[in-house]
Amino acid sequence: MAEAMGFGHAVKRKEDARFLRGRGNYIEDIKLPGMLWLDIVRSPFAHAKIKSINKEKALATPGVAAVITGADLVPYKLEWMPTLMSDKQMVLPVDTVMYYAQEVAAVIATSRYAAADGVAAVEVDYEPLTPVLDPIKALEPGAPVIRFDRPEKTNRIWHWEVGDKAAVERELKNAAVTVAQDIYIPRIHVASIETCGCVADWDPVEGHLTLYMTTQAPHAIRTVVALVTGHLGLAEHKIRVISPDIGGGFGGKVPVYPGYVLATAASVLTGKPVKWIEDRSENLQADSFARDYHIHGELAATKDGKITAMKMGVVADHGAFDAAANPSKFPAGLFSIATGSYDFQKAFAQVDGVYTNKPPGGIAYRCSFRVTEAVHAIERMVDVLAHKLNMDPAELRAKNFIRPEQFPYKSALGWEYDSGNYQGALDKAKQIIGYDALRQEQKAKRARGELMGIGISTFTEIVGAGPSHTFDILGIKMFDSAEIRIHPTGKVIARFGTKSQGQGHETTYAQIIAEELGIPEEDIAVEEGDTDTAPYGLGTYASRSTPTAGAAAAIASRKIRDKSRKIAAHLLEAREDDLAWEKGKFFVKGAPDRAKTIQEIAFAAYTNHPLGMEAGLEAVDYYDPPNLTFPFGAYICVMDIDRGTGQVKIRRFVAVDDCGTIINPMIVDGQIAGGLTMGMAPALMEEIVYDDNGVNLTGSFSDYLLPDFERERRGVVVGRADNGWCAGIQREKTDERMCARAIRLSALHPLSAIYHAQRCGRF
Amino acid sequence: MEKVTININGADYSAEVEPRLLLVHFIRENANLTGTHVGCDTTSCGACTILLDGKPVKSCTMFAVQANGKHLTTVEGLAQNGKLSPVQEGFHEKHGLQCGFCTPGMMLTSVAFLKKNPNPTEGEIRWAISGNLCRCTGYVNIVEAVKYAAEKMKESNQ
Ligand code: FES
Ligand code: FES
Numbered sequence: 001m002a003e004a005m006g007f008g009h010a011v012k013r014k015e016d017a018r019f020l021r022g023r024g025n026y027i028e029d030i031k032l033p034g035m036l037w038l039d040i041v042r043s044p045f046a047h048a049k050i051k052s053i054n055k056e057k058a059l060a061t062p063g064v065a066a067v068i069t070g071a072d073l074v075p076y077k078l079e080w081m082p083t084l085m086s087d088k089q090m091v092l093p094v095d096t097v098m099y100y101a102q103e104v105a106a107v108i109a110t111s112r113y114a115a116a117d118g119v120a121a122v123e124v125d126y127e128p129l130t131p132v133l134d135p136i137k138a139l140e141p142g143a144p145v146i147r148f149d150r151p152e153k154t155n156r157i158w159h160w161e162v163g164d165k166a167a168v169e170r171e172l173k174n175a176a177v178t179v180a181q182d183i184y185i186p187r188i189h190v191a192s193i194e195t196c197g198c199v200a201d202w203d204p205v206e207g208h209l210t211l212y213m214t215t216q217a218p219h220a221i222r223t224v225v226a227l228v229t230g231h232l233g234l235a236e237h238k239i240r241v242i243s244p245d246i247g248g249g250f251g252g253k254v255p256v257y258p259g260y261v262l263a264t265a266a267s268v269l270t271g272k273p274v275k276w277i278e279d280r281s282e283n284l285q286a287d288s289f290a291r292d293y294h295i296h297g298e299l300a301a302t303k304d305g306k307i308t309a310m311k312m313g314v315v316a317d318h319g320a321f322d323a324a325a326n327p328s329k330f331p332a333g334l335f336s337i338a339t340g341s342y343d344f345q346k347a348f349a350q351v352d353g354v355y356t357n358k359p360p361g362g363i364a365y366r367c368s369f370r371v372t373e374a375v376h377a378i379e380r381m382v383d384v385l386a387h388k389l390n391m392d393p394a395e396l397r398a399k400n401f402i403r404p405e406q407f408p409y410k411s412a413l414g415w416e417y418d419s420g421n422y423q424g425a426l427d428k429a430k431q432i433i434g435y436d437a438l439r440q441e442q443k444a445k446r447a448r449g450e451l452m453g454i455g456i457s458t459f460t461e462i463v464g465a466g467p468s469h470t471f472d473i474l475g476i477k478m479f480d481s482a483e484i485r486i487h488p489t490g491k492v493i494a495r496f497g498t499k500s501q502g503q504g505h506e507t508t509y510a511q512i513i514a515e516e517l518g519i520p521e522e523d524i525a526v527e528e529g530d531t532d533t534a535p536y537g538l539g540t541y542a543s544r545s546t547p548t549a550g551a552a553a554a555i556a557s558r559k560i561r562d563k564s565r566k567i568a569a570h571l572l573e574a575r576e577d578d579l580a581w582e583k584g585k586f587f588v589k590g591a592p593d594r595a596k597t598i599q600e601i602a603f604a605a606y607t608n609h610p611l612g613m614e615a616g617l618e619a620v621d622y623y624d625p626p627n628l629t630f631p632f633g634a635y636i637c638v639m640d641i642d643r644g645t646g647q648v649k650i651r652r653f654v655a656v657d658d659c660g661t662i663i664n665p666m667i668v669d670g671q672i673a674g675g676l677t678m679g680m681a682p683a684l685m686e687e688i689v690y691d692d693n694g695v696n697l698t699g700s701f702s703d704y705l706l707p708d709f710e711r712e713r714r715g716v717v718v719g720r721a722d723n724g725w726c727a728g729i730q731r732e733k734t735d736e737r738m739c740a741r742a743i744r745l746s747a748l749h750p751l752s753a754i755y756h757a758q759r760c761g762r763f
Numbered sequence: 764m765e766k767v768t769i770n771i772n773g774a775d776y777s778a779e780v781e782p783r784l785l786l787v788h789f790i791r792e793n794a795n796l797t798g799t800h801v802g803c804d805t806t807s808c809g810a811c812t813i814l815l816d817g818k819p820v821k822s823c824t825m826f827a828v829q830a831n832g833k834h835l836t837t838v839e840g841l842a843q844n845g846k847l848s849p850v851q852e853g854f855h856e857k858h859g860l861q862c863g864f865c866t867p868g869m870m871l872t873s874v875a876f877l878k879k880n881p882n883p884t885e886g887e888i889r890w891a892i893s894g895n896l897c898r899c900t901g902y903v904n905i906v907e908a909v910k911y912a913a914e915k916m917k918e919s920n921q
Contacts, residue, residue: 015863020855022837031792193802708893709902
């Protein structure tokens with residue numbers, strides 16, 4: 001029999017079997033009898049009045065079954081839909097388009113090609129309006145207000161602030177040293193290789209909707225659909241959301257996009273299944289945008305570099321609708337982690353969300369909510385301060401780190417950090433990369449007029465949202481769930497409220513159960529993504545799955561163990577207290593031969609359970625984490641910059657990550673390697689660019705450059721040889737939160753480190 | 764409409780198709796072999812890579828009628844008699860895939876490359892596969908997977 005591996009083993013992934021053989025089941029692979037195709041007419045203007053839409057030619061196109069416009073949705077009250085941020089968003093505009101590539105009409109046809117023909121034949125007459133594109137100007141008095149539907153006559157969506165503003169202002173006035181810096185983190189795109197899409201299958205007889213959908217949060221979607229369509233008679237028990245295999249999500253597949261709603265409406269209208277799949281240009285132009293933070297940072301410090309106060313002001317470009325997916329009480333996400341790894345008691349942060357004539361943005365892209373933005377802001381400011389003080393940035397950080405003995409540490413903006421060894425992480429990164437020697441080399445090179453940069457980013461993140469007293473989305477608390485059933489033969493089916501998009505949940509979750517119950521991983525089937533079968537959960541994004549659903553798996557396993565003890569006592573004719581657990585079995589203390597394996601116990605649970613006990617062996621847990629977790633680390637990047645051509649060559653990049661208890665080191669390494677490359681990209685090549693009319697100039701992979709093998713080689717050279725992965729400076733204690741840090745994603749920190757390296761190259 | 768017959772992984776598939784039908788759609792929708800993916804519309808990502816008479820081709824950039832009478836290999840044709848090919852094994856052993864969406868294209872490009880160059884350096888591997896994009900892995904483990912496959916193929920040739 002196979003062995004149970006559990007924690008710390010590089011168990012090869014269970015999900016690989018189907019992907020390697022081309023047998024994954026992605027949204028594009030779903031094909032239902034009689035299925036129709038939906039394609040979308042999109043706006044060529046960033047802001048315009050719709051004067052008329054002529055469907056005639058489209059309807060005469062062979063294969064076209066219907067054309068839907070905003071006006072067609074009005075009788076059903078479906079022209080607007082609510083967003084996860086308590087705003088609303090147009091499904092289709094009735095008279096005004098708000099951004100370039102916005103959905104204007106939908107064509108339903110018998111094939112993909114016929115639908116595209118129909119789109120080409122729809123005639124829309126526009127009257128262009130001046131777009132509002134600069135979020136800072138959008139806040140100026142007299143700026144045209146773009147959201148005509150709102151009673152508030154301003155482009156400001158909300159203002160959020162935290163901290164002691166007066167104290168910070170005083171400190172900035174009186175401090176020996178202050179620095180101020182504007183920092184822009186550009187709009188970027190997740191660009192998962194699979195775009196978004198769905199197949200909506202309405203059964204008119206049963207009044208039942210099955211929605212196959214690229215979603216990272218299937219249960220939340222089901223509830224939202226029920227709320228949105230309640231007035232049309234659709235109820236939550238008649239909605240089944242199935243999230244099949246997902247070809248990368250990175251936060252882009254959390255929000256609800258108009259295409260999903262249109263396909264659903266089209267299926268109801270036609271009584272047939274309707275498929276909508278975005279092409280790449282649509283994806284890069286209309287959805288899945290992140291960042292777009294205009295930051296103004298200030299720090300106060302003593303002459304010798306002890307930071308005494310921080311102020312951060314942000315103008316956040318959210319596009320025309322506030323449609324990210326932050327927890328309800330946190331419109332600016334967890335930006336308040338911006339005090340980072342540093343010990344000072346005066347801080348103030350404010351963020352203004354702003355409407356512009358751009359598509360909605362601000363998703364949690366490969367990080368927890370706005371944590372990337374926060375880390376980059378503070379790390380950049382610390383470097384600016386180091387430059388002003390003419391101090392080594394590593395030394396300045398060392399001077400300001402929260403020390404290990406200060407944990408649990410209450411940050412100036414109110415978070416309770418659980419643990420950390422920041423200096424330890426930085427020392428380790430410095431030692432691996434040979435920091436001192438590099439600084440010598442840099443000095444010599446500069447003397448010769450050559451440019452060489454060394455960039456440092458240390459960080460504290462905040463992940464695992466979140467405790468129910470503070471965290472909810474549209475009122476639904478941010479717990480997550482696991483349901484485990486042990487079959488009579490000792491095999492397991494386990495279902496979760498989360499949804500993997502490549503993180504390897506099928507393997508990691510099986511390892512957690514294996515660790516807790518001693519059942520081999522290969523005997524454990526893991527399922528996610530079907531709301532008819534999985535327990536309710538909030539889904540996978542913001543580095544939350546392992547800390548929440550993973551922990552739920554551990555606790556559900558322990559509930560099963562509790563019942564197993566009773567069954568074992570019955571089988572062994574012993575008292576429960578006299579039994580001891582050892583991975584996979586209960587035995588009588590002092591008589592290890594008298595034992596029952598978990599498999600024997602499972603069999604007995606169905607065939608020979610004690611009188612008065614319920615049959616079966618299963619448990620469900622909805623885990624509400626007591627706190628978030630605060631992983632940390634230190635990244636260092638070394639680069640050469642060609643003075644003549646500006647070409648940047650990253651020589652070495654070392655990443656030291658606190659990973660807590662590592663469940664599967666292979667998967668953790670893989671996540672970090674992916675995060676590094678993704679983080680490097682916005683520092684060196686990726687940015688969504690609009691022209692003066694609000695037209696997206698980066699709407700294809702020929703313009704929006706993803707790192708490829710070659711670019712990556714010129715860029716980051718990383719690998720196990722660096723010995724820098726997951727150095728595991730400090731292990732977290734193994735309690736309910738044991739899984740807290742094992743899988744997380746780190747996209748930003750490379751950005752900061754590379755950016756700093758570039759900057760220091762220039763200085 | 765044009766009648767085409769294309770041999771995919773040893774079996775013939777015939778259909779009446781529009782001349783504008785892309786080869787990738789023929790493979791996915793006419794032959795129902797959904798392992799070949801579509802990730803872009805500018806011949807940039809390589810998710811749709813297949814072998815056409817042994818050569819790697821981006822099947823989103825070719826019409827089905829152009830492949831009439833040709834022999835294709837798709838990801839479904841890599842494993843033989845239920846046994847993974849060395850490249851597939853490499854991707855599994857070296858964790859060369861996460862979401863799996865780019866993987867079929869990556870593997871087919873690698874198969875063709877290793878046939879031409881059984882003894883590649885890391886630089887050659889990176890160059891050979893630079894027409895395929897992956898958003899998840901950061902490429903490190905894909906390179907390792909290809910190296911693994913090269914070693915494996917050498918062993919079995921000895
Ligand atoms: S789908 Fe063919 S290259 Fe992207
Ligand atoms: S594994 Fe997800 S795109 Fe490559």
